[in-house]
Structure formats: C-alpha cells, structure tokens
Amino acid sequence: MSGLEWKIKEVEGLKNDIRNHKVVGLVGLEGLPSKQLQEMRNRLRGKVKIKMRKNNLIRRSLEGFDGIEEMSKKISGQTALIFSDMDVFKLFKLLESSKSKAPLKPGDRTPKDVVVKKGSTQFKPGPIVGELQRSGIPSGIEGGKVVIREDKVVLREGEAVSPKLSEVLNLLEVYPKEIGLDLKTIFGDERIFDRLDLTIDIEEYEENLLDAVKNAYNLAFNVAYPSPEILPNLIGKAVQDARNLAFNANIYEKGTMDLLIGKAYSQVIFLATKILGVGRDALDEDTMNLLN
Numbered sequence: 001m002s003g004l005e006w007k008i009k010e011v012e013g014l015k016n017d018i019r020n021h022k023v024v025g026l027v028g029l030e031g032l033p034s035k036q037l038q039e040m041r042n043r044l045r046g047k048v049k050i051k052m053r054k055n056n057l058i059r060r061s062l063e064g065f066d067g068i069e070e071m072s073k074k075i076s077g078q079t080a081l082i083f084s085d086m087d088v089f090k091l092f093k094l095l096e097s098s099k100s101k102a103p104l105k106p107g108d109r110t111p112k113d114v115v116v117k118k119g120s121t122q123f124k125p126g127p128i129v130g131e132l133q134r135s136g137i138p139s140g141i142e143g144g145k146v147v148i149r150e151d152k153v154v155l156r157e158g159e160a161v162s163p164k165l166s167e168v169l170n171l172l173e174v175y176p177k178e179i180g181l182d183l184k185t186i187f188g189d190e191r192i193f194d195r196l197d198l199t200i201d202i203e204e205y206e207e208n209l210l211d212a213v214k215n216a217y218n219l220a221f222n223v224a225y226p227s228p229e230i231l232p233n234l235i236g237k238a239v240q241d242a243r244n245l246a247f248n249a250n251i252y253e254k255g256t257m258d259l260l261i262g263k264a265y266s267q268v269i270f271l272a273t274k275i276l277g278v279g280r281d282a283l284d285e286d287t288m289n290l291l292n
Contacts, residue, residue, distance in 0.1 A: 007057060014051060014061030014081060018068065021049070021083040023091060025186035026058075026071055029078040032179050036100060040181060043098055048091065049083040050181070067187060074184040082181070088188035092198040099180030103170045106163040114155035114169065114176045121146045121172065128171065135168045 018024050029037065029052070041050055053061075058081055059072045084091050104110060116137050123146040132139040138149040154169070155161060155176075161169070169176075186193050220230045221237075246256045247263070 007060075010053060010057055011060045014053065014057070015064075017049065017051065017081070017083045018061065018065060021085055023082075023084045023086060023088055023186060023188040024068055024071075025082045025084075025091070026074050026184040027080050027082055027095070028182035028184055029080055030182070031102075031177075032078075032181070036179060040098055044094070047084060047086060047094065050080055051083070052080045055079055067190065067192060070192060071185045071187060079184070080181070082186075088186055088193055089198055089200070091186070091188075092183060092193075092195075095181050095183055099178040101175035102177045102179045103175050104161040104166050104177055106166045107160055108166075108177065109158055109160050110155045110176050111178070112157050112176060113153055114161075114174065116148055116152045116154055116169075116172060116174060118148050118151050121148065123171075131164075131168055131171075135165050137168070 027050075032040075044050070055075050058075055058079060061081070062069050062072045086094070104114075120142070124144065125141045125146060129139055129141065129146055132146070132148070136154060137152050140147055140149055154165060183195050183198070185195070186198070217230070219225075220227055221233060224234055226234060243255055243259075245251075246253060247259050250260060252260065
C-alpha cells in the first residue's frame with residue numbers, strides 16, 4: 001500500500017468514526033507521557049475512543065461535516081480525536097476527573113497559583129530547613145519535625161518555576177500541574193462547545209437552579225397561576241381569605257361561628273372591664289361571675 005493509499009484509508013476510517021458517534025472532540029496531548037496515555041485509554045475504554053493521527057489527516061477527516069468542520073481551527077500541537085456517545089457535559093467531567101497530578105519541571109509555567117500550606121512535614125531536622133527558607137517558605141522545627149509556619153504563595157499563575165523551587169516542591173509533594181486529555185473543542189447536540197462552555201461550577205449551578213425554582217413558585221403563587229404544583233396552596237389561601245372575610249363581615253356560617261363567638265366573648269370582657277371601672281354596681285351578677 002502506497003503512502004497516499006494509506007492516508008486515504010486513515011482519513012476514511014476517521015470519517016466513519018465521526019458518522020458512527022454522537023460526539024466528536026479534539027484533545028491536546030502536550031506533556032502527556034505515553035504511560036499515562038495508555039492508562040487513560042484503559043480507564044476510558046468502552047466510553048471514549050481515542051484516535052491519534054497527524055494533524056493534516058485530522059483536518060481532512062473533519063471536511064464535509066456541517067458544524068464539525070469548523071473544529072479544525074482548534075488543531076495545533078499534539079492533537080487527537082475522541083469519539084463517544086456520552087452527553088457532552090458528562091464526557092467533559094469524565095475527562096477532567098481522569099487527569100492526574102504532576103510536578104512542575106524547571107522552566108514550566110504554573111497553570112495556577114502555587115501555595116505551600118502551613119503544617120508539619122515528614123522531614124526530620126536537617127539541611128532541608130535552609131532549602132525551604134531560601135525558597136521563601138517560612139519553616140522551622142517543632143516536635144522533632146520540620147514544619148511550614150504559615151501558608152505561602154511561592155508562584156503566581158503563569159510564572160516559570162526555577163530549578164531549585166521545582167526540587168523543593170517535589171520534595172513537599174506539591175504538584176500544581178494536571179496532565180491528561182486537554183479538551184480543546186467538541187461537537188455534540190448539533191453544536192460546537194469550547195472548553196469554557198463546559199466548565200460549570202456544580203454548586204453554583206445547583207444554587208441558581210434552586211433560586212429559579214423558588215422565584216418561579218413565588219411568581220406563580222402571587223399571580224394565582226393554577227398549575228398542578230401551585231393549586232393546593234392557592235386553594236388553601238382562598239379558603240383562608242374567605243374565612244377572614246366572613247369573620248370580619250360577621251357572616252354566620254359553620255366555618256366562622258367559633259371565631260365569631262370567641263370575638264364576641266372578648267368584646268364582652270373588654271366592655272365589662274371598662275364598666276367595672278365606673279363602679280361594681282354597674283354590672284349584673286352574671287357579668288361579674290364572667291369576669292371572676
């Protein structure tokens with residue numbers, strides 16, 4: 001088989017994968033060792049298919065598919081195609097959870113602020129105390145152990161790590177970097193999603209959802225919208241309003257008689273108390289007994 005024939009066959013194979021799956025994505029493989037890649041293949045087996053091909057073959061495979069072809073703009077560096085039938089949000093969460101922690105090598109730029117936390121370490125007193133202090137990490141000795149005296153930000157996001165600091169962070173097992181399949185873009189549900197589209201704060205999302213439900217309920221209740229969820233409370237409110245109206249208007253019916261009798265009793269007691277202030281002779285014996 002000639003080189004051209006092989007390329008045509010490879011591209012057609014990728015096109016078939018695109019046709020046979022609901023979701024197609026592009027992932028970056030930069031900095032991912034072959035061992036970890038194989039481990040990820042094993043963990044994702046049955047859920048995600050990973051195809052590593054040259055970038056020009058990937059571009060060719062995306063041609064001719066409405067919507068999907070636009071993803072070729074995201075192809076750069078080491079790129080692979082992924083195929084799946086999962087929901088795009090669940091797939092993104094799966095890819096993120098499959099990443100593993102990795103140390104910063106000298107010259108690497110940190111993807112986030114690096115904080116060395118306060119607390120005891122596994123190290124016994126020795127030269128490491130000086131190494132920590134020279135790296136700007138406040139440290140000392142307590143109870144026969146080297147301790148970090150306070151939280152310390154040793155690198156800001158985007159800064160490059162020096163060889164010495166890289167060594168210290170590795171000793172402390174501080175691994176700020178994550179390695180894995182880095183999603184660039186994905187096609188599913190008839191549209192393209194970028195990484196930011198899929199990055200959702202679950203707790204914030206749940207809070208917003210609960211707030212939306214509460215606001216919708218309150219609105220429906222206040223405008224008396226008779227939906228199945230609101231109707232029982234609307235009926236309860238209507239009954240209470242009708243009872244209050246009947247009570248205030250002194251309408252005698254079964255639901256208000258006990259309240260009206262109680263109201264009349266209170267008025268009698270109040271009036272009798274006022275009359276009693278004028279003189280005991282102003283009240284008859286029955287009323288006096290009632291007050292007593």
